[in-house]
Amino acid sequence: MNPTKKGDFEITSQTLALIATTTPYGKVTTEVLETHSKREIPVQPSRLVDEACRYFAASLPGRLAGTKQVAGFTHKPPIVISQSMGIYFFPTISPKRKDCSWIAHSHIHSFDSNDxxxxxxxxxxxxxxxxxxxxxxxxxxxxxxxxxxxxxxNRIKHSSVYTAEQIAEPFA
Structure with missing residues (x-):
């Protein structure tokens, strides 16, 4: 996967977080934290998330709509990038904002308050x-x-063959 022309980067099961950082000139970039490395990517975190979703035949807007369909979450919804690889991320603020950071759910050990x-x-x-x-x-x-x-x-585990009416129901 080559999500940017400025370098190659792929969100994997080793990605911990995509942290929005702002340059002195006001441009939002991404600090990528992985289990054994850290680097800067010159694009916004949500763009990297969208390109990772597209790599798995979806898009960030599609994944957000899917979360709403499955769980009913509309504000700061978590998404699945790859269900088979267990890659789930959640945003720290609205995904529509340029300075939205994304955290990998499976890598969180704990958290605490500073202030x-x-x-x-x-x-x-x-x-x-x-x-x-x-x-x-x-x-x-x-x-x-x-x-x-x-x-x-659970939905995937208990899914069965759907009729045409069941498939068309969400679009009605």
Whole structure:
């Protein structure tokens, strides 16, 4: 996968987070944290997420719509990039904002509050980041991602052959 012309990067099961950073000139770029490395990519995090979704034959808007269909979440919805690889991410703020960061659900070990307004997220590989959102919001996002993951995996596990009427129902 080559999501940008400025370098090759692929969201994998080793990706911990895509952190929005702003350059001194006001451009939003991405600090990519992986289990064994860290690097800067000169595009916004949501663009990397969209390109990862497209690699798996979807798009970020499609994944957001899918989350709404499965779990009913409309605000800061978690998404699945690849269900078979277990790659689920949640946004720290609205995905429509350029400065939205994305956190991989499966790599979170714990989190704690710095001051009630910022949260330190501790990852399973021993690294940590500070995000400018409340610990209550992070707790909510972790719980919503777990619920979405359960609902989606349960739906897939118990799916059967659908009739044409069942398939057409969401479009009616």
């Amino acid at each position: 009630g307004y910022n949260t330190t997220i501790h990852f399973t590989n021993g690294t940590s980041i500070v995000v400018p959102v409340s610990p209550g919001m992070i707790a909510n996002q972790i719980q919503r991602t777990a619920q979405f993951r359960f609902l989606l995996e």
